[in-house]
Amino acid sequence: MRRSRALPLARVGRRAAELALGLPAGGTDYAVTRDLRVPMSDGVDLLADLYRPRGSGPGPVVLIRTPYGRTTLGSRLFAIVLARRGFQVLLQSVRGGFGSGGSFRPFTTEHQDGLDTLAWVRRQRWCDGRVATTGASYFGHTQWAVAPYADPPLVSSSLHITAARISDGFYEHGAPGLLNGLTWSDLLARQELPAPLPLIGGFGRRTRVVRALRTRPLRDADVTAAQVPVAFWRDFTGHAEPGDPFWQVADHDGADLGRMPPVNMVTGWWDLFLQAQLHDHERLVAAGVPVWLTVGPWLHGATPEVREMLRTDLEWLEHHLHGGPAPEGAPVRVWLQQADRWLDLEAWPPPAAVVERRWLAPDAALAPSPVGGAAGPSVFVFDPADPTPVDGGPLLAPPGGQVDDRETEAGIDVVVFTGAAEAQDLDLVGPVVARVHVQPERDRADVFVRLCDVDPDGVSRNVVEGIRRLDPLTVPADDVTVGDDGVLAVDVELFPTAYRVAAGHRLRLVIAGGAFPRFAPNPGVEGALGDSPEGVPCRFRVFHDAEHPSHVRLSVLPA
Structure with missing residues (x-):
């Protein structure tokens, strides 16, 4: 166990970093006790660093558990910023990394290790029994592994860019x-x-x-x-x-949400966990848990997103741990993309949003009303040996987000439907779901759908997208029904959004059988992913007639 204090030059650098992040001044002097050994119930010790304001007595503790070490900027930033503002912070390396004992096997040990750590913290003389948690991404997973099970409950949690069902971030609808x-x-x-x-x-x-x-x-x-x-x-x-029991220990969406403390959430429209996190938000609110939600125009872990996490955490923790004023403003704050402004909402999805549908039609049209009569299906072939290339979207690392999608749309392995120019601004705020009537020639296939914004110059940019993997284990289901003619009605849940389609722009729906390298190409045959079974091409027929009304459901916020 080692003790250290901030050197004058280091203090200057830290304040400069805080200014760059747009954080208010915080001048509390603090000390760090390094390499505390925290015993787990199986005899393994995990290492942790304790940040304490100088001269402080017993008080509440903010617990942060990380797999990325305790000396990187990403890990220390939260601890330093909070310590400089009077909070005690325990920053712990999870099992198997950066000096902590045991082996690191992601997502499999955080539940018990987190509960053991929480019990140890509460026994320390510098803790008054109150504990809050914060952190982003995997740091957020370590919170979900503890927060619904803590007894007594945590004071608060800050679950940034993460999800209770963490496997959804790596297997999107299969x-x-x-x-x-x-x-x-x-x-x-x-x-x-x-x-x-x-x-x-x-x-x-x-x-x-x-x-x-x-x-x-x-x-x-x-x-x-x-x-x-x-x-x-x-x-x-x-x-x-689908349904592999291995991930049961990692996923916590089945936990009792009535035991959750108040929650602060920050995420981004281009974050890989966004869809699952907004489902978590809805479930928490339904369970009566106070939640503060911010969604910005960010990719996973972008600097402005981290700035917002720190800013909101300072208010959140000051209120819940130090008795400061409650955070002001609406409980939901989202960035309306392409309008460059924040929306303050009382709930998500916004109750004021109305559902509009756009219908797939012959001649590659996206129509405002259903198509009557009969029409032949649109046809394409997906080849897993030469999978459809798709760039951008909600990714873990840059480059992601919006891209020019025209190269993908020009391929022979997609079908494209484009609407007329919008007469006025169209604000898409809420969930987006496409119902695609499709008949793949194989019972193992993927349906990938992307909604794009086409400007007057013809440049097409992705807005939201989604995928559904079809196989005998998951068809039929609530989101996939089989018609008497063998045609599947597949509900593909695209990512939610807040996005303005400007007047004069057109909506475009792109349908494909995959999206590489983001998703594994579906081989069309049985076989484990790791074995890379030799795939076979799959011919798709996409129907858009009166008997098969394929469409996309949009959540539109009235002007």
């Missing part, structure tokens, strides 16, 4: 998210090297990862990318079948 999965695996493999790459980004990482995704068998792509096997990648590729 489709394995290859690019996100291997990007994170590559990070984990390299983060304790002498000169680690930045947390998620890094020169050449995306190129290296995408190239590695061509490895066969796919389970060995971690070795191609990072030169070593990675536990998470082996679990990800080895447990990709």
Whole structure:
């Protein structure tokens, strides 16, 4: 156990960082006690650093548990900012990393280790029994693993860019998210090297990862990318079948939400966990849990997003731990993209939003009313050996977000439906769902749908998207029904959004059988993902007639 205090030069640097993040001044002096040993119930010790304002007595503690070490900027930033404003913070390395004992196998040990850590914190003389948690991404998962089970309950939690059902971030409606999965695996493999790459980004990482995704068998792509096997990648590729019980220990969406403390949430429209996190928000509100939600125009972990996490956490924790005033403003604050302004809402989805439908029609049209009569289906073929290339979208690391989608739309392995120019601004605020009547020639296939905004110059930019993996284990289901003619009615849940389609712009719906490298190409045959079964092409027929009214449901906020 070592003690340290901030040096004058370091203080100047920290204040400069706070100014760059737009944070208010905080001048409390603090000390750090490093390498505290926290015993787990199985005999393993985890290391932690304690940040305490100088001269403070017993008080509440903010617990942060991280797999990324205790000395990186991403981990220390929250601890330093909070300590400088009078909070006690325990920053702990999870099992198997950065000096903590045991082996790191992501998502599998955080429940028991988190409860053991919480019990230990409450026994310490510097803790008055009150504990709050904060953190983003995996830090958020460690909170979900504890918050619904804590007894006595936590005072508050700040669940940023994360989800109770963490596996949804890697298997979107059954489709394995290859690019996100291997990007994170590559990070984990390299983060304790002498000169680690930045947390998620890094020169050449995306190129290296995408190239590695061509490895066969796919389970060995971690070795191609990072030169070593990675536990998470082996679990990800080895447990990709729907309903695999392996992920039960990692997912906490079935926990008793009535035991949850008040929750602060910050996320972004281009975050891979957004869809699942907004479902969490709805479930928490329905359970009577106070929730403060902010959604900005951010990719996962973007600097402005981190700034918003810190800003809102300071208000949230000051209120719940120090008795300060309650945060002001509406409980839901979302950024309306392309309008460049915040919307203050009383609930999500906004009750004022109305549902509008746009219907797939012959001649590649997206019509404001259903199509009458009979019309032949649109046809395309998906080849897993040459999968449909799709860029942008909600990703773990840049480049993501909005892109020019015209190259994908020009391919022969997609069908495209485009609407007329909008007469006035159209504010899409809420969920988006496409019902596609489709008949793939194989019982294993994916339906990928992307909604785009086409400007007057013809540039098409993605707004939201979604995918549904079809196989005999999940068809039929609530979101997939089988007609008497064998045609499937598939409800594809696209990501929610708050987005202005400007007057004069057109909506476009793109339908494909996959989206590489983001998702694993569906081989169309039985076989484990890691084994990379040799795939076969799949012919799709997309119907849009009176008997098969394919359409997209939009949530529109009246002017």
